Amino acid sequence: MATNAEIESQIKAREYKAGFVTNIESETLPPGLDEDVVRFISAKKGEPEWLTEWRLKAYREWLTMTEPDWAHIGYPKIDYQDISYYSAPKSMDDKPKSLDEVDPELLAVYDKLGIPLHEQMALAGVAVDAVFDSVSVATTFRDKLEEAGVIFMPISEAVHEYPELIKKYMGSVVPQRDNYFAALNSAVFSDGSFVYIPKGVRCPMELSTYFRINEAMTGQFERTLIVADEGSYVSYLEGCTAPMRDENQLHAAVVELVALDGAEIKYSTVQNWYPGDENGKGGIYNFVTKRAVAHTNAKVSWTQVETGSAVTWKYPSCVLKGDNSIGEFYSVALTNNYQQADTGTKMIHMGKNTKSTIISKGISAGKSQNAYRGLVRMGPMAEGARNFTQCDSLLLGDKCGAHTFPYIESKHPSAVVEHEATTSTVSDDQLFLCQQRGIDTEKAVSMIVNGFCKEVFKELPMEFAVEAGKLLEISLEGSVG
Amino acid sequence: MIEIKDLKASVEEKDILKGLNLNIGPGEVHAIMGPNGAGKSTLGNVLAGREGYEVTGGSATLNGKDILDLDPEERAREGLFLAFQYPVEIPGVSNLEFLKASVDAVREQQGKPALDSVQFLKLAREKCKAVNLDQSFLKRGVNEGFSGGEKKRNELMQMMLLEPSLCILDETDSGLDIDALQVVAEGVNAMRDANRSFIVVTHYQRLLDYIVPDYVHVLANGRIVKSGGKELALELEEKGYGWLENGNDNGAE
Ligand SMILES: Nc1ncnc2c1ncn2[C@@H]1O[C@H](COP(=O)(O)OP(=O)(O)O)[C@@H](O)[C@H]1O
Ligand SMILES: [Mg+2]
Numbered sequence: 001m002a003t004n005a006e007i008e009s010q011i012k013a014r015e016y017k018a019g020f021v022t023n024i025e026s027e028t029l030p031p032g033l034d035e036d037v038v039r040f041i042s043a044k045k046g047e048p049e050w051l052t053e054w055r056l057k058a059y060r061e062w063l064t065m066t067e068p069d070w071a072h073i074g075y076p077k078i079d080y081q082d083i084s085y086y087s088a089p090k091s092m093d094d095k096p097k098s099l100d101e102v103d104p105e106l107l108a109v110y111d112k113l114g115i116p117l118h119e120q121m122a123l124a125g126v127a128v129d130a131v132f133d134s135v136s137v138a139t140t141f142r143d144k145l146e147e148a149g150v151i152f153m154p155i156s157e158a159v160h161e162y163p164e165l166i167k168k169y170m171g172s173v174v175p176q177r178d179n180y181f182a183a184l185n186s187a188v189f190s191d192g193s194f195v196y197i198p199k200g201v202r203c204p205m206e207l208s209t210y211f212r213i214n215e216a217m218t219g220q221f222e223r224t225l226i227v228a229d230e231g232s233y234v235s236y237l238e239g240c241t242a243p244m245r246d247e248n249q250l251h252a253a254v255v256e257l258v259a260l261d262g263a264e265i266k267y268s269t270v271q272n273w274y275p276g277d278e279n280g281k282g283g284i285y286n287f288v289t290k291r292a293v294a295h296t297n298a299k300v301s302w303t304q305v306e307t308g309s310a311v312t313w314k315y316p317s318c319v320l321k322g323d324n325s326i327g328e329f330y331s332v333a334l335t336n337n338y339q340q341a342d343t344g345t346k347m348i349h350m351g352k353n354t355k356s357t358i359i360s361k362g363i364s365a366g367k368s369q370n371a372y373r374g375l376v377r378m379g380p381m382a383e384g385a386r387n388f389t390q391c392d393s394l395l396l397g398d399k400c401g402a403h404t405f406p407y408i409e410s411k412h413p414s415a416v417v418e419h420e421a422t423t424s425t426v427s428d429d430q431l432f433l434c435q436q437r438g439i440d441t442e443k444a445v446s447m448i449v450n451g452f453c454k455e456v457f458k459e460l461p462m463e464f465a466v467e468a469g470k471l472l473e474i475s476l477e478g479s480v481g
Numbered sequence: 482m483i484e485i486k487d488l489k490a491s492v493e494e495k496d497i498l499k500g501l502n503l504n505i506g507p508g509e510v511h512a513i514m515g516p517n518g519a520g521k522s523t524l525g526n527v528l529a530g531r532e533g534y535e536v537t538g539g540s541a542t543l544n545g546k547d548i549l550d551l552d553p554e555e556r557a558r559e560g561l562f563l564a565f566q567y568p569v570e571i572p573g574v575s576n577l578e579f580l581k582a583s584v585d586a587v588r589e590q591q592g593k594p595a596l597d598s599v600q601f602l603k604l605a606r607e608k609c610k611a612v613n614l615d616q617s618f619l620k621r622g623v624n625e626g627f628s629g630g631e632k633k634r635n636e637l638m639q640m641m642l643l644e645p646s647l648c649i650l651d652e653t654d655s656g657l658d659i660d661a662l663q664v665v666a667e668g669v670n671a672m673r674d675a676n677r678s679f680i681v682v683t684h685y686q687r688l689l690d691y692i693v694p695d696y697v698h699v700l701a702n703g704r705i706v707k708s709g710g711k712e713l714a715l716e717l718e719e720k721g722y723g724w725l726e727n728g729n730d731n732g733a734e
Pocket of ligand 2: 521
C-alpha cells in the first residue's frame with residue numbers, strides 16, 4: 001500500500017539518467033587559481049589583449065570580494081584552489097571545421113543524452129551549440145542561420161569574429177564585479193554561446209545550448225550573451241547535465257540578455273545538473289547570474305525548470321529600462337533528497353508603464369529545502385508600472401521545507417504590485433482516489449505535480465514542455481520501475 | 482462475484498468490523514443500511530484497500546481472487562470500484578487527463594488495447610452526456626469547484642468508463658436533490674448487468690425506490706445483523722435500527 005510516507009521513500013531514490021562519465025582524453029589544468037591561470041585560459045583561446053586585461057580586472061575585483069551568505073542554503077566552504085579552471089577534450093585542440101571532423105566519441109555523448117548533433121537527425125527547427133566542459137564542440141545549423149543574418153556561435157569564436165559586438169555588450173548587463181560568482185566567471189569563463197539577431201529579424205529556429213560537465217574536479221564557467229536588435233525575436237533554450245560523482249562540482253555561469261527597442265527574447269532553461277545522491281553526497285553547486293535589460297517596448301521572458309544541482313542559487317532578472325517594456329519569470333524548481341534551492345527573480349522597473357509577471361512553482365520532497373526569493377522594485381520614474389507575482393509551493397512529505405522571501409520596494413505612488421502565495425500538499429485522500437481508479441502512486445504524484453506546474457510548462461517551447469514533464473517524473477521516480 | 486468471510490478490521494487500533502460475512506453473486510444488487518458509525522464506510526474502504534484500515538482477520542475474494550493483499554490500484558484494476566461519499570478535489574489535474582490515466586491503467590490490466598486520445602475523448606463525451614454533465618467538466622480540475630451533485634455525477638461517469646465488476650456506492654445519494662438522485666439511479670440501473678454486482682450503502686429507503694435491490698442487509702456494530710429482501714428497507718424505515726442492534730449476528734448467505 002502506498003501512502004504519503006511511501007512516496008517519500010519512493011522519491012528518495014531518484015534515477016539520474018545523465019549520470020554517465022565519458023572517457024575522453026582531456027587537457028585539464030591542475031587545480032588552483034591565480035593570475036597565471038587567468039592568463040593561461042585567455043592564451044589558450046588566443047584572446048586579444050583587451051580581453052585578457054578584462055579578465056584580469058575581474059580576477060582582481062574577485063579577490064577583494066566575499067562569498068554571499070544571505071541565501072537560505074548551507075554547504076561546506078568551497079576551496080577555490082581545489083578546482084580546475086580549464087578542461088577541454090584533446091581532440092578539440094585543432095578546431096574541427098565541421099561536424100564530420102568532431103571526435104565521434106564526443107558526438108556519441110550527445111546522442112546518449114538525446115541531443116543528436118548531426119543535422120539530419122537533429123530536432124527539426126532547433127539549432128544546438130554543444131558545450132563540453134570548457135569548450136564548445138559543435139554548433140548545428142549555422143549556415144541556415146547565417147542566411148537570416150543570425151549569429152549563433154561559441155563566444156570564444158565571436159570574440160575573434162565580432163569583437164565590436166562583444167566589446168560593446170559583454171559585461172554591459174552583468175558587470176564584472178556585480179557579485180562574487182559573476183566576478184569569478186568574468187575572470188575564468190570558459191565557453192558559452194553568443195547570439196545576435198539583426199534588426200527586425202525573427203530568428204527562423206529555436207536556438208539551444210547544451211552544457212555538459214564531464215571532467216572531475218573541474219568547474220564550469222560558461223558565459224552566454226544574447227543581443228536582440230531592434231524589433232527582432234528569438235527563443236533560446238539551455239540544457240545542462242553532469243556525471244554522478246561523489247564530490248561537489250562548481251558551476252558559476254553568467255547569462256546576459258540585451259533586448260533593444262521592440263525586441264523580444266524568450267529564454268528557457270531546463271537545468272538537470274547532477275543533484276547528488278539520496279544521502280546528499282555529491283552534486284553540482286550551481287551559482288548563476290542571469291540578467292536581461294529590456295529597452296523601450298521590449299519584452300524578456302525567462303522560463304526555468306530547475307530539477308538538478310545539490311545547491312541552486314539563481315535569480316534570472318529583468319531590468320525594465322525602457323518605457324512599456326515587459327519582464328516575465330516563470331519558474332518550476334523541484335528539490336528532492338538533500339537538494340537546496342534558493343531561486344527567484346528581480347524585476348527592476350525603471351521605465352514608465354513597465355509590466356512584470358512572476359509565476360513561481362516550488363516543489364519540495366525528501367529532506368530538501370526550496371526557497372523563492374524575489375525582488376520587485378518600482379523606481380522613481382516607473383509611472384503606471386505593474387507587477388503580478390504568484391508564488392506556489394507544493395510539499396511532498398513532511399521533512400522538506402518551502403520558503404518565500406518576497407521583497408517589494410516602490411518609489412512611485414502609481415505603481416501597482418500584487419503578490420499571491422499558496423502552499424499545498426498531496427493528501428492521502430487524493431492519492432487514494434487515484435489509486436482507487438487504478439492509477440499507481442508514482443503516476444498520481446507525477447500527474448499532480450505536472451498539474452501544479454502547468455502554467456509554467458505552457459511557456460516552454462512545445463518539444464521541451466514534454467521533456468520537462470518527463471524530467472519531473474524521473475526526478476520523483478523510485479528506482480524500481 | 483465477491484465473497485467476504487468473517488472479515489475483521491480495525492482503524493487506529495479500534496476494532497470496527499468484527500466478523501462480517503457477505504456473499505454477492507454476479508448481477509446482484511445488495512443494499513447495506515445501518516446506523517451511523519456502524520462500519521459501512523469502513524467496509525468499502527477495507528475492500529478498496531485504503532491506507533490506515535487494517536485487516537485483522539477473515540478474507541475477501543473477488544472473482545475467486547483474494548484481494549486483501551493487493552495494492553488499492555491493483556484491486557481497482559481487478560474491477561473493484563468505490564464511489565466515494567465525499568469525493569476529493571485534485572486541483573490542476575484535468576478531469577480528462579485523470580480519466581484517461583485511469584482507463585488506461587484498467588484496460589492495460591485487462592489486456593485491452595489503449596485508447597488513443599481521440600477515441601477516448603469521444604467516449605468521455607458520451608459518458609458526460611449520460612450523467613448530464615456539461616462537456617466543460619472534462620477540462621476542469623478533478624472535482625475542482627464541483628457542487629456536491631456534480632461530484633457524485635463525476636463519480637458515476639468514472640464508473641461508467643471503467644466498467645467495473647463490483648461497484649460499491651457509499652451514500653451516493655446523500656446531499657443530492659431528487660433530480661440528481663434520479664440521474665444517478667438511472668445511471669446505475671443502466672449499468673446493471675448479469676456480470677456486474679453492486680453494494681449500495683444508504684441511509685434512506687428513498688434511493689432504493691429507484692435502485693431496487695435484490696437483498697438488503699443491516700450492518701450494526703461491525704457485523705451484518707439482519708438480511709432480507711427489499712421489503713426489509715421499508716421495515717427499517719418504519720422501525721429504525723434500535724430493535725436490531727443487540728440482535729443475533731447471523732451473516733447473510
Ligand atoms: N479514518 C478513520 N479514523 C478514525 N476512525 C475512523 C476512521 N474511519 C472510521 N472510523 C471509525 O470507525 C467507525 C465506523 O465508521 P464508518 O465506517 O465511517 O461508519 P458508517 O459509514 O457506518 O457511518 C466510527 O466509529 C468511526 O469513527
Ligand atoms: Mg459512512
